[in-house]
Amino acid sequence: MASTINFSVVIPAYNCEATISATLDSVRSQSYPVNEIIVVNDGSSDKTAEILSNESNIRVIDQKNAGVSHARNAGIKACQYDYIAFVDADDIWLPDKIENIVRLIELHPNAIGYYTYFHPWFEKDESKEAAISGIQSKQQNYNIECDWIYHKQLITNHVLTSTAVIRRTALADTGLFDTELPVAEDWDLMLRLSRKGLFCKIEKPLTLYKLDHDSLTSTIKTRDFASAVVNSAIVKYGYQSPDGQSVNIKDYKQRAYRRHLEYGALAYKSGQFDKAYKAFTSALTKKITVKCFIYLVLSGLRK
Structure with a gap:
């Protein structure tokens, strides 16, 4: 070329x-x-x-x-x-x-x-x-x-x-x-x-x-860094690209829910129930499911 x-x-x-x-x-x-x-x-x-x-x-x-x-x-x-x-x-x-x-x-x-x-x-x-x-x-x-x-x-x-x-x-x-x-x-x-x-x-x-x-096979991190990175960007820049295109809110909430749920499950499995409780609480702000609610209750009882 x-x-x-x-x-x-x-x-x-x-x-x-x-x-x-x-x-x-x-x-x-x-x-x-x-x-x-x-x-x-x-x-x-x-x-x-x-x-x-x-x-x-x-x-x-x-x-x-x-x-x-x-x-x-x-x-x-x-x-x-x-x-x-x-x-x-x-x-x-x-x-x-x-x-x-x-x-x-x-x-x-x-x-x-x-x-x-x-x-x-x-x-x-x-x-x-x-x-x-x-x-x-x-x-x-x-x-x-x-x-x-x-x-x-x-x-x-x-x-x-x-x-x-x-x-x-x-x-x-x-x-x-x-x-x-x-x-x-x-x-x-x-x-x-x-x-x-x-x-x-x-x-x-x-x-x-x-x-x-x-x-x-994931191991628990000290924080949910992926969610922290995304949340920081939203606080600083919002939900839109510079040309005005906006995130699909339904897709965003679904993916955010999954991140919080997965981090919470890892924290629960490793016995870090405070972190698990916070993660499941965050997940429920994006999507309410029976599975996540049960995890939240169990984490609250054990933290």
Whole structure:
């Protein structure tokens, strides 16, 4: 492709000796090559550092373990090029991921963010090659959309970090990942960015988002950070995107109810009945159900 769009790639890496090489291979094998790959080794204690020292065409930044937001921010600050792409150290890009992003940029040069769909990938159930082949064998006429997405972001985070490419200037204007958030830091950033400009997407899964069955078993956090991020955005910005589009209130309440209910159930299961009671109370402000009411009563009796 005869284009001069330049990309930096940021990869946070922590104890990823089993996956980082495959991730790097997928980035280096793009049909439209990226200009630089920055890997931030976030204080890994396994063989990640040793593996990175033997990898080619990357720049490694070493830091003490500080978390994924610190790592991504360090990578962003080191980037030299106009568009910053993110990928986590266990995810895989399809070979034409960046080529499709270039297509989006050429069609909608005034947007600030670009992203694609992803394929949830359980490596134990499906090989990388089979997953990629399955995606590539499907029809190729995928929809492209470019719009304000803040009102949609209030329902769920549509922009998986490993699919996203953001203008460097937009990140400079909006601010980077919030290092105080242990989870939902990506949702928080995309909410803030979605107030600044248009996001474009292609409805084609161009990233394998690696999951394992154990990762689906959640552990209780000190707070319901996802709900806190959304509530903070609503207090600051309201329910509408800058162009006037508003969140679907029914969908918003349904998703908020589910978040509160799931957090409350985890808190109840772990014996943290005060947190459970508060979560179920919040859930009932969004939707009244017998299940949630029973949980609320049981939590109240045990707290």
